[in-house]
Amino acid sequence: MLEYIILGTLLNSELTGYDIRKYIEEGIGMFYRASFGSIYPLLGKLTNQGDVICSNFQEGKRNKKKYLITEQGKTVFINWLREENESNSSMEAFMAKVFFFDKLPREVATRNILIYEKKLIDYKERLLTQRKKYIICDQNDQFYFKLSTLYFGICKLQSMIDWCEVLRNEQDLETLVKM
């Protein structure tokens, strides 16, 4: 995934490996982290593949490298961005894509959000069914903490569903904070 995120950071300007890390940290640091130990080797790989072009430059006595995304790299990135998320993929993988959805035609973005939202709704339904079983059994007291993680799942899914809905309808994001 990091491979694609790096390409995404390079869409608007040439950056150094160090800058890329800062951009990731500031932009999606709340759900995704990348270390230099993964960024630098990947920049080498992307250069070999022709997705980016590396150029050396000097700033004072310091040697730096900045990376420029190629047309091929842009295609690779957009193909990843358009792709539906696999059902086993993490929430983070979807969020990382949404971060770059400004680069996608609005209708494609909306469609992909809706597809993801439906999966969330299905999953929430399954968890609600599971919850009902426990309520019937009425072993609530003994399994308070075991049940709590199930409830957490339900809450988290609900807040993601609400979020998806706001995005699809291009509503003011502030709505979410007031919710």
Add this chain to the structure above:
Amino acid sequence: MLEYIILGTLLNSELTGYDIRKYIEEGIGMFYRASFGSIYPLLGKLTNQGDVICSNFQEGKRNKKKYLITEQGKTVFINWLREENESNSSMEAFMAKVFFFDKLPREVATRNILIYEKKLIDYKERLLTQRKKYIICDQNDQFYFKLSTLYFGICKLQSMIDWCEVLRNEQDLETLVKM
């Protein structure tokens, strides 16, 4: 982490590797997944360390292995469970612990939840500050999706904070669904 989760699954009964996987899937599948390729080798490692004892048995013509947690294994598990989460640890790592918090004295559980909750509150404050900067710049339209992930972070943190509060106060978990 899986190492500790496996030990946790064995606290109430002896299980086979296959059973352990089912238990994990059904219990915390909404935020944690484990494959056989990781479970079986770890069961070997835990056996060598003396945290579990393996015994072969037959069911029909089928050879099975069931695993029993030792006193040492219980100590290892409880030490992990009591430990505060490191600040760089994932939400999943905390949730996995909470799933087993029935095994902890109530006051320790409450204390650890409160510590975690405070970190969440701090983090949410930082995100709210970040959000204010963007509102002032008023580039909202251009960066709708970039901003959306920030709002997602805020919402998710808020729902986790609410969840922590319910748990600490031993409130009915149903409160969360009605929220």
Add this chain to the structure above:
DNA sequence: ATGCGCATGTAAGCTGTTACATGATTTA
């Protein structure tokens, strides 16, 4: 008799992290 669920396991590979090594530049 075919496929699915049960059951155990290994080997290869992926995707990172952590720790280290090196050195320039800025700021307190």
Add this chain to the structure above:
DNA sequence: TAAATCATGTAACAGCTTACATGCGCAT
């Protein structure tokens, strides 16, 4: 002048996943 930040990179290894290999037991 010391510490923090900027900047690049490597080596070791952690912690998995995926795919494969094997075979039992049951239901359709």
